[in-house]
Amino acid sequence: MKELLKKCCVEFIGTFFLVLTVGLTACGAHATPMAPIAIGIILAVMIYAGGHISGGHYNPAVSLAAAIRGAMEWKDMIPYWVAQLLGGVVAALAVLHFTTVAPPAENDLCLCCLILFEFLFTFALCYVVLNVATSKGTEGNSFYGFAIGSTVLVGAFASAGICYGAFNPAVALGLLTMATASAKVVGITALTNLVAGIVAGYVFKLTSDD
Amino acid sequence: MKELLKKCCVEFIGTFFLVLTVGLTACGAHATPMAPIAIGIILAVMIYAGGHISGGHYNPAVSLAAAIRGAMEWKDMIPYWVAQLLGGVVAALAVLHFTTVAPPAENDLCLCCLILFEFLFTFALCYVVLNVATSKGTEGNSFYGFAIGSTVLVGAFASAGICYGAFNPAVALGLLTMATASAKVVGITALTNLVAGIVAGYVFKLTSDD
Amino acid sequence: MKELLKKCCVEFIGTFFLVLTVGLTACGAHATPMAPIAIGIILAVMIYAGGHISGGHYNPAVSLAAAIRGAMEWKDMIPYWVAQLLGGVVAALAVLHFTTVAPPAENDLCLCCLILFEFLFTFALCYVVLNVATSKGTEGNSFYGFAIGSTVLVGAFASAGICYGAFNPAVALGLLTMATASAKVVGITALTNLVAGIVAGYVFKLTSDD
Amino acid sequence: MKELLKKCCVEFIGTFFLVLTVGLTACGAHATPMAPIAIGIILAVMIYAGGHISGGHYNPAVSLAAAIRGAMEWKDMIPYWVAQLLGGVVAALAVLHFTTVAPPAENDLCLCCLILFEFLFTFALCYVVLNVATSKGTEGNSFYGFAIGSTVLVGAFASAGICYGAFNPAVALGLLTMATASAKVVGITALTNLVAGIVAGYVFKLTSDD
Numbered sequence: 001m002k003e004l005l006k007k008c009c010v011e012f013i014g015t016f017f018l019v020l021t022v023g024l025t026a027c028g029a030h031a032t033p034m035a036p037i038a039i040g041i042i043l044a045v046m047i048y049a050g051g052h053i054s055g056g057h058y059n060p061a062v063s064l065a066a067a068i069r070g071a072m073e074w075k076d077m078i079p080y081w082v083a084q085l086l087g088g089v090v091a092a093l094a095v096l097h098f099t100t101v102a103p104p105a106e107n108d109l110c111l112c113c114l115i116l117f118e119f120l121f122t123f124a125l126c127y128v129v130l131n132v133a134t135s136k137g138t139e140g141n142s143f144y145g146f147a148i149g150s151t152v153l154v155g156a157f158a159s160a161g162i163c164y165g166a167f168n169p170a171v172a173l174g175l176l177t178m179a180t181a182s183a184k185v186v187g188i189t190a191l192t193n194l195v196a197g198i199v200a201g202y203v204f205k206l207t208s209d210d
Numbered sequence: 211m212k213e214l215l216k217k218c219c220v221e222f223i224g225t226f227f228l229v230l231t232v233g234l235t236a237c238g239a240h241a242t243p244m245a246p247i248a249i250g251i252i253l254a255v256m257i258y259a260g261g262h263i264s265g266g267h268y269n270p271a272v273s274l275a276a277a278i279r280g281a282m283e284w285k286d287m288i289p290y291w292v293a294q295l296l297g298g299v300v301a302a303l304a305v306l307h308f309t310t311v312a313p314p315a316e317n318d319l320c321l322c323c324l325i326l327f328e329f330l331f332t333f334a335l336c337y338v339v340l341n342v343a344t345s346k347g348t349e350g351n352s353f354y355g356f357a358i359g360s361t362v363l364v365g366a367f368a369s370a371g372i373c374y375g376a377f378n379p380a381v382a383l384g385l386l387t388m389a390t391a392s393a394k395v396v397g398i399t400a401l402t403n404l405v406a407g408i409v410a411g412y413v414f415k416l417t418s419d420d
Numbered sequence: 421m422k423e424l425l426k427k428c429c430v431e432f433i434g435t436f437f438l439v440l441t442v443g444l445t446a447c448g449a450h451a452t453p454m455a456p457i458a459i460g461i462i463l464a465v466m467i468y469a470g471g472h473i474s475g476g477h478y479n480p481a482v483s484l485a486a487a488i489r490g491a492m493e494w495k496d497m498i499p500y501w502v503a504q505l506l507g508g509v510v511a512a513l514a515v516l517h518f519t520t521v522a523p524p525a526e527n528d529l530c531l532c533c534l535i536l537f538e539f540l541f542t543f544a545l546c547y548v549v550l551n552v553a554t555s556k557g558t559e560g561n562s563f564y565g566f567a568i569g570s571t572v573l574v575g576a577f578a579s580a581g582i583c584y585g586a587f588n589p590a591v592a593l594g595l596l597t598m599a600t601a602s603a604k605v606v607g608i609t610a611l612t613n614l615v616a617g618i619v620a621g622y623v624f625k626l627t628s629d630d
Numbered sequence: 631m632k633e634l635l636k637k638c639c640v641e642f643i644g645t646f647f648l649v650l651t652v653g654l655t656a657c658g659a660h661a662t663p664m665a666p667i668a669i670g671i672i673l674a675v676m677i678y679a680g681g682h683i684s685g686g687h688y689n690p691a692v693s694l695a696a697a698i699r700g701a702m703e704w705k706d707m708i709p710y711w712v713a714q715l716l717g718g719v720v721a722a723l724a725v726l727h728f729t730t731v732a733p734p735a736e737n738d739l740c741l742c743c744l745i746l747f748e749f750l751f752t753f754a755l756c757y758v759v760l761n762v763a764t765s766k767g768t769e770g771n772s773f774y775g776f777a778i779g780s781t782v783l784v785g786a787f788a789s790a791g792i793c794y795g796a797f798n799p800a801v802a803l804g805l806l807t808m809a810t811a812s813a814k815v816v817g818i819t820a821l822t823n824l825v826a827g828i829v830a831g832y833v834f835k836l837t838s839d840d
Contacts, residue, residue, distance in 0.1 A: 006416070021368055024367075034244070034246075036668075041363060042360075045334075045364065052345065052347030098323055131680065131682070131683075146678075147675050150674065154672040154675065157668040162660075248573070255567050258561075258567040259552060309581065352773075353563070355563060429837050440750070445787050450790035450791035464777070465758055468761070468768070562771050566773070
């Protein structure tokens, strides 16, 4: 298979399982209070399984941060984004096949809090990715998947009562597809995620010697 | 001891503890909502303990995927399957010695959802196994057991309300032995698991350079 | 400091924190359903911290298995056991300083189940220790602490309604010191643990090439 | 960027996310019983992300222990402490922006228990840090972040009903900033943490060959 197509396949598979897990454990009729654990861990698993092929981003904001840092080629960005967003949408449709999902409940949502929180934890996520998966100082480690997935695990626990805790435009699009979040909130979330990815890329450059 | 006998011993021990944990934490009178954590982790543990001897499959579907990928010899398949299924049955009998197990409650079961879900997560499991335990790109890593066990952990959380979340014919046979699942559902589950293992073997060949 | 004294110090510290965690999270007035997680993880942590000095046994049954396998000298056995049991007793006294502990509730206890279960999981524990921490096939790995601690985590979840889930004479002695288990049950438990350690030592020799 | 400034940036970021997680998952209106898991894991994540730059202390007591052991230069101590305490304060202000925090409930607090417990687990934390992150016997491992973060995870579970489970003056200062702990208790906690760091530094020297 062509190299880029392989990479996009892997990005599709990883994002698919990430959003499938989000939908079934956090949004569906059998949602569990341990959803953040399942979500963080499936991300870790998919990074370990696919990282050596595609980098294991599964997240347009992470791909953006990686490109700014010089860890992926800019010309691969659009194919990556398409594969990731497609994975999110297909997974959301699968979720709807398996279960019913609650409609948006966004009355108590403070948009300012949502933006700040999504920014902070997407920044943390990209900062962690760049440091554990692309830095010379941590080369050859076995913890990169655990560290990256766990950032989302913590963010998902901490997001209770503040926002959806997406930290990922592909997850946000999945929530929209499941109709469990409004288009407005999803748009703001996705945009904030991308901005956080950009900031993390530059902060990494300032704090790293690579 | 003869090499193959050693391997089968290790496969028996690993599958035994996997199904024992499934029975006691998920099916018995003292089942806990944290059962998926215990189940995923015992699989990780047994892979770390026995992987260097037998490959640490503990799952006929995984053995099938491994053989397709060329990571195990076809002539060992039947002995492996026997050891794994025997481990599952003996563990189920041990569970019945320790506790009582609820009869099948399959009225709400959608067979189509069951097949799709068992397919998806058994595919994920085998895809993860092949990438983290048999691929050049991840050679020498310390995360393989964590990644593989965690796939089952996530699948078990996500399976709530859909199916038993076996992803493994030996586990399915264990559930049948405990009489907590019907023969029909167990048969469909086991068959689906094997098909998913085959598909994962070929998808790995397409997406990998090895 | 003399080499053996250093090792015994480390064994004392590790067993102390293990039994302290058991007492506070599983036996005290503020016990939590997540106690097995805390207990398994503190064992993992202490193995990572002290394994390179003493081997990180923190368990007379593990020391016995290690000696049979040839991974520790027989002449260190008694000093190790003294340090481990002392760590357990001192930790139990600390627990009683921090909180109140419930008296034994052993009416529903089936001695035959207790013996079988303690045997099975102590065997698993020692089998895992020998394979991940003393075998050539897994040399240089970073998962040994996780794998060993997690075996206890799983055993503790699975032991609900069957027994105390000690898998360790030093933990059993700690439970006796806290007066939350009877002398008879503690004695049977500790003896079973030691037998399981011996069996695991010989099974390792049969299934391993080292 | 100047080397020391880079390090302080990383210490600020790590301590910020640690205290943010403490505040949102353990102190705020949406606190969860799984807070210890989130708190321990965010510490692990931040150590993996920043350890190769600053050492990943995020804790004045850990920095003190590291300096005594010779793993950091004494002249960097004050800049590190400032970055860490500042991270804690800024995170506490962010928490107050996101949620409301309960006032102190310290009536049942036994000061003697608090001091003993904070001492024990801060000692464990620093003992683990020095052994897994600065010792020759564990060089090149991939588990250091997991081991260190997990120590706090266990301590936080075990601290229920005894104290706040800070083990870290920067966390204690964060609790004071959120006004969820009294100045007296925070002061005693922080002082105990520092003493435990000093003791751990010397115990490491006694039990290690480095």
